[in-house]
Amino acid sequence: MAASRQLHLGAFMRPTTIHTGAWRYPGAFPDANFNFAHLKRFAQTLEQGCFDAFFMADHLALLNMPMEALKRSHTVTSFDPLTLLPALAAVTERIGLIATASTTFNEPYHVARKFASLDHLSGGRAGWNVVTTSNPDAALNFGLEEHVEHGERYRRGREFFDVVTGLWDSWADDAFLRDQEQGLFFDPDRLHVLDHRGEHFRVRGPLNVARPIQGWPVIVQAGASEAGRQLAAETAEVIFAATPTLADGQRFYRDVKGRLAALGRAPEQLKILPGAFVVVGGTPEEARAKRARLDSLVYYESGIAALSIALGHDASRFDPDGSLPEIPPSNASHSGRERAIALAQREGLTVRQLAQRLGGYAGLAMVGTAASIADQMEEWLLSEACDGFNVMFSHVPGGLDDFVGQVVPELQRRGLFRRAYEGRTLRDHLGLPRPANRFFPD
Amino acid sequence: MAASRQLHLGAFMRPTTIHTGAWRYPGAFPDANFNFAHLKRFAQTLEQGCFDAFFMADHLALLNMPMEALKRSHTVTSFDPLTLLPALAAVTERIGLIATASTTFNEPYHVARKFASLDHLSGGRAGWNVVTTSNPDAALNFGLEEHVEHGERYRRGREFFDVVTGLWDSWADDAFLRDQEQGLFFDPDRLHVLDHRGEHFRVRGPLNVARPIQGWPVIVQAGASEAGRQLAAETAEVIFAATPTLADGQRFYRDVKGRLAALGRAPEQLKILPGAFVVVGGTPEEARAKRARLDSLVYYESGIAALSIALGHDASRFDPDGSLPEIPPSNASHSGRERAIALAQREGLTVRQLAQRLGGYAGLAMVGTAASIADQMEEWLLSEACDGFNVMFSHVPGGLDDFVGQVVPELQRRGLFRRAYEGRTLRDHLGLPRPANRFFPD
Numbered sequence: 001m002a003a004s005r006q007l008h009l010g011a012f013m014r015p016t017t018i019h020t021g022a023w024r025y026p027g028a029f030p031d032a033n034f035n036f037a038h039l040k041r042f043a044q045t046l047e048q049g050c051f052d053a054f055f056m057a058d059h060l061a062l063l064n065m066p067m068e069a070l071k072r073s074h075t076v077t078s079f080d081p082l083t084l085l086p087a088l089a090a091v092t093e094r095i096g097l098i099a100t101a102s103t104t105f106n107e108p109y110h111v112a113r114k115f116a117s118l119d120h121l122s123g124g125r126a127g128w129n130v131v132t133t134s135n136p137d138a139a140l141n142f143g144l145e146e147h148v149e150h151g152e153r154y155r156r157g158r159e160f161f162d163v164v165t166g167l168w169d170s171w172a173d174d175a176f177l178r179d180q181e182q183g184l185f186f187d188p189d190r191l192h193v194l195d196h197r198g199e200h201f202r203v204r205g206p207l208n209v210a211r212p213i214q215g216w217p218v219i220v221q222a223g224a225s226e227a228g229r230q231l232a233a234e235t236a237e238v239i240f241a242a243t244p245t246l247a248d249g250q251r252f253y254r255d256v257k258g259r260l261a262a263l264g265r266a267p268e269q270l271k272i273l274p275g276a277f278v279v280v281g282g283t284p285e286e287a288r289a290k291r292a293r294l295d296s297l298v299y300y301e302s303g304i305a306a307l308s309i310a311l312g313h314d315a316s317r318f319d320p321d322g323s324l325p326e327i328p329p330s331n332a333s334h335s336g337r338e339r340a341i342a343l344a345q346r347e348g349l350t351v352r353q354l355a356q357r358l359g360g361y362a363g364l365a366m367v368g369t370a371a372s373i374a375d376q377m378e379e380w381l382l383s384e385a386c387d388g389f390n391v392m393f394s395h396v397p398g399g400l401d402d403f404v405g406q407v408v409p410e411l412q413r414r415g416l417f418r419r420a421y422e423g424r425t426l427r428d429h430l431g432l433p434r435p436a437n438r439f440f441p442d
Numbered sequence: 443m444a445a446s447r448q449l450h451l452g453a454f455m456r457p458t459t460i461h462t463g464a465w466r467y468p469g470a471f472p473d474a475n476f477n478f479a480h481l482k483r484f485a486q487t488l489e490q491g492c493f494d495a496f497f498m499a500d501h502l503a504l505l506n507m508p509m510e511a512l513k514r515s516h517t518v519t520s521f522d523p524l525t526l527l528p529a530l531a532a533v534t535e536r537i538g539l540i541a542t543a544s545t546t547f548n549e550p551y552h553v554a555r556k557f558a559s560l561d562h563l564s565g566g567r568a569g570w571n572v573v574t575t576s577n578p579d580a581a582l583n584f585g586l587e588e589h590v591e592h593g594e595r596y597r598r599g600r601e602f603f604d605v606v607t608g609l610w611d612s613w614a615d616d617a618f619l620r621d622q623e624q625g626l627f628f629d630p631d632r633l634h635v636l637d638h639r640g641e642h643f644r645v646r647g648p649l650n651v652a653r654p655i656q657g658w659p660v661i662v663q664a665g666a667s668e669a670g671r672q673l674a675a676e677t678a679e680v681i682f683a684a685t686p687t688l689a690d691g692q693r694f695y696r697d698v699k700g701r702l703a704a705l706g707r708a709p710e711q712l713k714i715l716p717g718a719f720v721v722v723g724g725t726p727e728e729a730r731a732k733r734a735r736l737d738s739l740v741y742y743e744s745g746i747a748a749l750s751i752a753l754g755h756d757a758s759r760f761d762p763d764g765s766l767p768e769i770p771p772s773n774a775s776h777s778g779r780e781r782a783i784a785l786a787q788r789e790g791l792t793v794r795q796l797a798q799r800l801g802g803y804a805g806l807a808m809v810g811t812a813a814s815i816a817d818q819m820e821e822w823l824l825s826e827a828c829d830g831f832n833v834m835f836s837h838v839p840g841g842l843d844d845f846v847g848q849v850v851p852e853l854q855r856r857g858l859f860r861r862a863y864e865g866r867t868l869r870d871h872l873g874l875p876r877p878a879n880r881f882f883p884d
Contacts, residue, residue: 023622030620030627034652036563040532060551062650072625077618077650080552083528083559090482090532105549109502109583110522117525121478140646141551176519178472180465183514183741185472204582208504208519210476299625 007381007417008271008388008430009408010098011046012240014057015039015078016396018277019361021297023074025395032396033078036087042400043088046095049404050418052429053096053127054088055220055240055390056081060105060138069302082114089122096426098127098220098238103160104153105133105142109203111160112167115217116209124213124425127238128164129220132157154227156200161219161235163203165438166194168216170206172440192439215435218426224252233259233270237432240390241274244339244364249274249385271387271430274380277365278373279394280402287367294394295356303352303359310340310358320352361392370406378416449823449859450713450830450872451850452540453488454682456499457481457520458838460719461803463739465516467837474838475520478529484842485530488537491846492860494871495538495569496530497662497682497832498523502547502580511744524556531564538868540569540662540680545602546595547575547584551645553602554609557659558651566655566867569680570606571662574599596669598642603661603677605645607880608636610658612648614882634881656869657877666694675701675712679874682832683716686781686806691716691827713829713872716822719807720815721836722844729809736836737798745794745801752782752800762794803834812848820858 012018015033023030032038043054058081062070070076081099089097097118101111111128119126132154136147148156175190194205221232222240232239233256243249252274257267279294281287300320307315312330324344327337344354366373380386393399411417427434454460457475465472474480485496500523505512512518523541531539539560543553553570561568574596578589590598617632636647663674664682674681675698685691694716699709721736723729742762749757754772766786769779786796808815822828835841853859860871869876 023620023627024625028622030622031618034562034618036532036565059650061646062648067630071628071630074620074627076627077652079559079563079651080555082525083556083563086525086527086529087532087563090478090529106552107547107584110548113522114525117521120476121521121525121529137646140644142549143644145644176473176476178465178516180470180472183466183739185465185516185518186513188509188513202582202585202587204503204579206504208501209521210519297625 005381006415007377007411008052008273009417010053010055010240010273010388010390011051011400012055012057012275012390012392013042014075014392015084016042016074017394017399018075018392019294019394020073020075020299020302021294021356021360022395024297025294025398027398028395029397030074033074038396039084040088040091042396043092043095045397045400045404047092049408050421051095052388053098053426054085055098055127055129056085056100058100058102058131059135060102060133061135061141062137064135064137065302069299069305072299072302082118085126086118086121089118089125094125094421094424096125096127096218096429097122098129098218098426100129100131102131102133102138103157104148105138108160108163108201109167109207112164112207113209115164116168116207116212119212119214119217120210124427126212126214127218127220127426129222129240130157130161130235131222150225151227154231158231159198159200163194163196163198163201165216166196167203167205167207168212169437169439170194171211172437173211176210190440211437214425214427215437218430218432229256230259232256233265234263236270238430239270239272241272241386242363243274243385246380246383246385249380250383253385268431269433271432273388273390274364274386275392276377276389277361277363277392277394278403278407279365279367279399280370280373280406281368284368284372287369290394291365291367292353295353295360298356298359300352300355303355303357306358306362307340307351307355310336312337315351315355318351320355321350324351324354370410373407374410374414374416377411378414381416447823448857449819449853450494450715451859452495452497452715452830452832453493453842454497454499454717454832454834455484456517456834457526458484458516459836459841460517460834461736461836462515462517462741462744463736463798463802464837466739467736467840469840470837471839472516475516480838481526482530482533484838485534485537487839487842487846489534491850492863493537494830495540495868496527497540497569497571498527498542500542500544500573501577502544502575503577503583504579506577506579507744511741511747514741514744524560528560528563531560531567536567536863536866538567538569538660538871539564540571540660540868542571542573544573544575544580545599546590547580550602550605550643551609551649554606554649555651557606558610558649558654561654561656561659562652566869568654568656569660569662569868571664571682572599572603572677573664592667593669596673600673601640601642605636605638605640605643607658608638609645609647609649610654611879611881612636613653614879615653618652632882653879656867657879660868660872660874671698672701674698675707676705678712680713680715680872683714683828684805685716685827688822688825688827691822692825695827710873711875713874715830715832716806716828717834718819718831719803719805719834719836720845720849721807721809721841722812722815722848723810726810726814729811732836733807733809734795737795737802740798740801742794742797745797745799748800748804749782749793749797752778754779757793757797760793762797763792766793766796812852815849816852816856816858819853820856823858
């Protein structure tokens with residue numbers, strides 16, 4: 001029985017898990033982010049679980065953290081997403097493949113061509129997570145001494161998007177005749193030369209790749225700032241939201257969906273998928289113990305640094321095994337401080353446990369049995385806080401296998417998630433329309 | 443029995459065949475350059491034939507030819523090589539994968555990262571064909587009004603190469619400890635920050651990908667100019683040569699190999715593989731008839747344009763079905779004119795046939811039985827005109843299947859080509875050493 005609304009699930013791979021202690025978890029593959037055999041297995045397992053997409057983050061530099069912390073992080077390296085995802089396309093059949101690519105450190109012709117190629121290679125399964133790149137170290141790898149300022153990054157990003165989508169529309173869907181008898185490979189009347197001349201880019205076109213199978217690969221964004229939300233409302237089809245509580249989720253959902261009507265878009269044309277870190281256990285206690293174990297593997301100094309930032313106060317002098325002391329007022333963000341204090345009280349965490357929680361993963365987490373995680377997901381979906389989730393696994397392969405093996409069947413039993421793919425493209429999975437060609441609307 | 447020297451064979455895919463009439467040949471797949479199922483089959487067939495590499499050309503714009511000719515050309519579009527080859531890596535085990543990437547229209551950090559990713563994904567099978575891009579239309583897709591001048595392209599290309607190889611050496615081969623117990627993911631003492639500051643590039647590094655399995659992906663070049671030859675002698679490990687005759691091949695081979703000693707390199711460290719267009723028939727007559735059929739499918743006006751350029755004289759007024767008339771002297775290259783006239787006389791070609799030959803493929807061609815093609819290849823190899831070939835197939839799948847099914851076994855019988863892969867990496871296949879890490883020589 002299908003519920004009136006169903007969840008969409010992306011697997012957020014950064015490149016495998018986001019938790020900084022995950023690679024040390026018992027049974028975890030410490031080289032997973034660099035071992036294609038493992039990554040292939042993960043993608044195939046996710047496809048067995050009918051996930052909408054394998055969603056890959058990107059980094060154009062080492063993460064900017066102190067070396068003492070960096071050397072303990074498995075996220076220090078990862079494959080280029082647009083090199084990994086074509087390989088995964090060749091060993092999967094249905095799952096969508098979303099790659100992150102920066103508009104600040106790329107050329108639109110390359111980005112248009114690579115995503116168009118991936119869409120063709122994969123039979124219409126590509127998605128582009130459009131980011132403007134906030135790591136300032138990336139600029140130093142691309143000839144810039146200073147990071148590009150936020151507003152300028154967004155202006156460039158918007159023009160970049162226009163160029164890329166314009167290039168995707170270079171060819172009408174029926175442009176390629178391939179008439180062997182007449183010797184006509186394409187119809188020149190069904191070819192458009194973009195000839196873009198804007199503030200940031202001059203790109204003549206046309207793209208030397210046929211229009212993507214999906215028209216355009218699915219457009220994904222994650223911006224949470226005002227500029228980011230507005231750009232997403234104008235252009236995105238999926239938003240990767242970072243809403244830590246149900247109330248935050250509902251507010252964000254209302255805000256962004258509310259912007260669509262004025263832009264001539266229907267609410268269904270933009271799916272909002274918050275990130276959700278999941279830890280599955282046979283009992284609630286087992287799940288909590290798993291998470292505690294995972295957090296205990298976080299480098300303590302990294303955790304203390306994260307806690308100090310949250311509190312606006314140096315936490316390194318606190319007794320690690322004591323409870324959080326009273327802290328004098330500071331200029332730190334009140335919400336961060338209040339959340340940290342409330343978290344410590346609610347779960348009865350020591351300073352060490354709180355620090356390692358913040359240094360591991362501090363956003364929305366679902367820790368429990370398959371049934372309780374399904375309850376939470378159902379509540380978010382039915383109370384209009386989301387259209388689904390970008391799931392982040394506690395560790396690989398165990399955490400991924402647990403989710404696919406236990407939570408997915410529970411969601412399916414409740415009619416909240418598909419039991420089989422109905423379509424072939426990522427747009428099919430997400431229920432998104434195929435964009436018309438702006439130059440060949442017929 | 444292995445001969446004292448053996449051939450190396452690359453399959454040059456542009457993206458499938460270079461001959462402009464190939465897609466119209468009876469039985470040819472007209473959509474081969476855009477159909478992953480076909481491309482996968484080709485790569486797997488080439489791997490069964492023990493080819494050293496699948497070698498993919500690249501174009502950053504439509505080919506710059508008149509629309510009347512362009513619309514008849516199957517080479518108008520192709521996948522981005524660095525998107526296609528990872529997909530082929532996932533469905534093959536041994537064959538090398540060489541992608542063309544331009545130093546004029548890319549950033550070195552991206553190129554270093556993508557090839558390093560491909561090398562890891564493929565188990566050490568990546569090669570980089572370093573090009574400076576001669577199609578002036580490409581500049582218009584990357585914000586430039588005018589094409590970058592030849593000497594400047596080469597200076598930038600050389601610095602680009604230094605940055606990319608420096609980034610590949612960011613990590614010692616043993617840098618990644620992945621010590622789950624101690625929580626140490628890498629050893630910071632085995633990490634080098636490049637901090638390159640040159641005329642064209644400032645790139646801090648390090649690369650956020652481990653050192654490639656091959657140390658560096660194999661470096662391939664095709665430059666034939668003086669600047670191109672010298673750059674190749676300094677940096678290349680494979681040269682894709684364009685030498686139309688045995689004597690040309692021998693001269694080029696002597697010239698380039700002769701430059702190596704002064705650079706401290708051994709002759710074996712640079713393999714010279716001329717492009718060879720092959721047409722296989724059961725008899726010599728059948729092979730010639732196949733080629734004539736193929737040439738007859740070339741758009742006549744394209745052929746006449748090519749012939750006019752070769753002759754330095756407008757050929758469009760000639761009787762297409764007559765023989766080539768006497769032509770008054772001109773300023774055209776003597777060698778091009780003489781070659782065209784000699785070709786027409788040697789093969790008794792009409793104006794139409796000559797034009798279509800030049801408009802199809804006019805370089806080194808081996809047209810005959812498996813035995814006669816093997817004879818030619820053996821002669822080139824043993825007379826030091828090459829170390830092997832980049833084979834260009836007449837059409838796909840037929841021409842490719844003919845070569846793998848008939849010519850490869852003949853070469854194997856003569857001990858001129860491997861019967862099975864002995865190693866796993868492209869360097870293994872080519873007999874090239876693994877480069878030392880310049881920052882961690884131990």
